[in-house]
Amino acid sequence: MKQATMTCxxxxxxxxxxxxxPGLAGSADPGSQxxxxxxxxxxxxxxxxxxxxxxxxxxxxxxxxxDGSGKAEAEYPQLAGQHARxxxxxxxxxxxxxxxxPKMNPFIEHGEVSSQELADIAxxxxxxxxxxAIGLGDGRQLELGKHLYLRDCASCHGPNGEGDGxxxxxxxAGQHYPYLYRETLESRDRGRRNxxxxxxxxxxxxxxxxxxAVSDYMARLRPAKP
Amino acid sequence: xGLRHYPSMLGVTLLAVLSLPAVLTSEAGSTAGPDIxxxxxxxxxxxxxxxxxDGNSEIPTFPKLAGxxxxxxxxxxNDYNQAHRASDIMQPMAASLSEQxxxxxxxxxxxxxxxxxxxxxxxxxxxxxxxYLEGNSKxxxxxxxxxxxxxxAGxxxxxxxAGQHPEYLLEELQRYASGKRSHGTRVMRTxxxxxxxxxxxxxxxxxxxxx
Numbered sequence: 001m002k003q004a005t006m007t008c009x010x011x012x013x014x015x016x017x018x019x020x021x022p023g024l025a026g027s028a029d030p031g032s033q034x035x036x037x038x039x040x041x042x043x044x045x046x047x048x049x050x051x052x053x054x055x056x057x058x059x060x061x062x063x064x065x066x067d068g069s070g071k072a073e074a075e076y077p078q079l080a081g082q083h084a085r086x087x088x089x090x091x092x093x094x095x096x097x098x099x100x101x102p103k104m105n106p107f108i109e110h111g112e113v114s115s116q117e118l119a120d121i122a123x124x125x126x127x128x129x130x131x132x133a134i135g136l137g138d139g140r141q142l143e144l145g146k147h148l149y150l151r152d153c154a155s156c157h158g159p160n161g162e163g164d165g166x167x168x169x170x171x172x173a174g175q176h177y178p179y180l181y182r183e184t185l186e187s188r189d190r191g192r193r194n195x196x197x198x199x200x201x202x203x204x205x206x207x208x209x210x211x212x213a214v215s216d217y218m219a220r221l222r223p224a225k226p
Numbered sequence: 227x228g229l230r231h232y233p234s235m236l237g238v239t240l241l242a243v244l245s246l247p248a249v250l251t252s253e254a255g256s257t258a259g260p261d262i263x264x265x266x267x268x269x270x271x272x273x274x275x276x277x278x279x280d281g282n283s284e285i286p287t288f289p290k291l292a293g294x295x296x297x298x299x300x301x302x303x304n305d306y307n308q309a310h311r312a313s314d315i316m317q318p319m320a321a322s323l324s325e326q327x328x329x330x331x332x333x334x335x336x337x338x339x340x341x342x343x344x345x346x347x348x349x350x351x352x353x354x355x356x357x358y359l360e361g362n363s364k365x366x367x368x369x370x371x372x373x374x375x376x377x378x379a380g381x382x383x384x385x386x387x388a389g390q391h392p393e394y395l396l397e398e399l400q401r402y403a404s405g406k407r408s409h410g411t412r413v414m415r416t417x418x419x420x421x422x423x424x425x426x427x428x429x430x431x432x433x434x435x436x437x
Contacts, residue, residue, distance in 0.1 A: 055381075055382075058372060058373050058381070058384060059372070059373060059413070060372070061368075061369075061371070061372030061373070062361055062368025062369045062370065062371070062372025062373060063361065063363070063368045063369075063372070065372075066372075071363060073363070074363030074364075075363075076363065102366070103366035106411075106412035106413060106415075106416040107368075107413055107416070109411065109412060111411050112411045112412070112413055
């Protein structure tokens with residue numbers, strides 16, 4: 001509809017623009033732009049409201065649970081306390097088809113949740129306390145896990161697994177072991193298409209048991225909340 | 227692309243602003259508050275025949291509307307108009323209602339006390355409870371309480387399911403799965419597709435048992 005208006009009335013639009021001046025530039029609603037590939041930029045520009053987010057989060061609770069703790073045995077990630085920017089990037093990637101999540105896909109489509117709702121949900125989750133009951137591994141390779149983590153992972157994900165929202169590096173501390181194991185494996189094997197290329201390069205040399213060890217170590221990390 | 231189209235979008239925004247008074251006028255008719263008495267009178271006509279005078283339908287394939295959420299009721303009435311929800315009975319009725327009619331009727335039903343449901347197959351309640359509260363992660367079925375709450379009360383666009391007729395609930399799950407009901411989104415359709423027939427029947431019985 002907008003396209004038709006644009007092409008049919010260039011003169012009128014130019015006149016209106018001249019009359020309007022620069023003052024109205026901020027009035028265009030980024031949420032209404034059809035530019036999907038830029039969704040992350042749109043999401044990051046929206047201030048999230050944790051209170052509204054709690055209501056919008058209803059749609060997610062069936063899998064990720066009311067406290068954000070997910071479900072270890074189902075490989076549904078724990079989301080409480082995750083950086084909002086990380087959550088937004090991952091949600092934008094799923095929406096844009098850069099990350100496959102067949103179970104979740106239908107629940108995050110445009111039309112079901114708006115960009116503003118995603119921003120609100122991320123703000124809500126970021127403020128939730130990290131639950132203490134987390135799915136862990138067998139605990140037998142923690143020394144190896146620690147060695148690998150500090151050598152290869154800590155520079156991005158933080159010495160205590162706290163992650164870095166600014167750079168979109170997820171908090172891994174207190175994440176469920178089965179989810180970490182699956183996602184790290186998928187990243188190595190290129191199943192997780194939006195994985196950081198640098199991480200994929202490092203993981204190339206990991207055998208499955210290395211991934212299990214480092215996942216178990218990460219699940220047990222508990223950084224002090226800032 | 228965003229930058230190239232930006233000036234044009236501004237123009238469109240301006241056009242929208244210029245036509246704002248017309249929009250406001252056309253919406254003014256629907257912004258009056260709900261009139262419960264009028265809603266009751268309207269609902270007492272054609273609606274009551276199937277849904278009961280107080281919204282507690284006695285016919286198992288017609289849903290109870292008593293205590294249902296206003297947002298959901300309005301959404302459904304509008305979905306009939308948009309053919310997101312096919313019904314030879316409801317479509318013409320919904321189409322004949324004005325915005326004010328819908329608002330009044332929805333508020334009337336929302337204020338009625340829902341009657342307890344009837345469980346026909348109590349042997350299915352255990353499985354139904356498991357599906358409702360735990361989902362089935364193997365098939366990617368979320369638990370129902372996420373949206374509809376542990377007690378089935380729901381909220382806003384998520385309907386109350388507690389005490390609803392199990393026959394109606396099962397039929398709707400089947401209609402979602404077969405694409406006859408959509409809401410314009412895939413959420414319930416996805417859930418219904420992922421449920422086994424036995425799970426769908428069991429969870430319908432469990433929802434009927436909730437108060």
